[in-house]
Amino acid sequence: MRKTLSLLTLAIGVAFGSQAQAHDRLVHVDHQCSFSTDYDVRVDAAGVAFSRDDGAPTRVFMHDGQLRVDGRPVDVSAADAVRLRDYERSVRALLPEVAGIAREGLDIGFSALTAVATTFAEDGDERSRLLARLNRDHAKALSRIDAGLGSGVWTQHDLGDTIGDSVEGAVSELVSTVTAGAVKAALSGDQARIAALEARADSLDKTIDKEVDARADQLEVRAQALCPKLAALDQLQQQLDFRLPNGAALQLIGREHDEVDKDKVAAR
16 A cells, blocks of 8 residues: 555656746756746747836836837847847747646646556546546646747746646545545455555556656756756846946846855855
């Protein structure tokens, strides 16, 4: 029974782990590759807009080398105009890649949960009900990603909320069903049934190793490939000659470990 429950935990971890880390980050692979933004981002034919409720500036808009900050046009140098065009082009290319990674992460997670439901739901009607719910929630989550990131909109916390809202109920029902069956078998003392559960757990273990883990490794490679692109965006914004009214540089994205390092220095 212990292995049965641990594999269920693993499957749920696969479904939520990388997505939970994504919460309000553009990408998080490891300590050296963790970029975040305080802004919501919208990309459309008119340009790229960054907006937030707190902090200054609250709104930044760029298109074809032109810049507006909090609704006011800003005169920029010819060199900055080139950088802004590069920045806009990079952001336009980046969001579809992030959306693709989010979709694949969802697919992997739901594949793991589907494998658990197929393996451990003993009653045929119960299994069909669980699989139907997982399929509905999977489709719903993908639709929300398409309507957000897939449409050029990055909203703070939206990815994490999408995952939680879409699968929380299904996961709760799956956990209840699987654990109830495992506990019932253990309490009954039915050695044949316990052995059958352990055999299913072994089968699921092999399935996750063969299919889910391999896809997760490939997804990590895709996420890692975003790191140099985000680093290039960070470098572009650092190269801008333009300064905010308070003399600060414009920073739309940032490395999270840089912020941690600054906090450590300030604490000394």
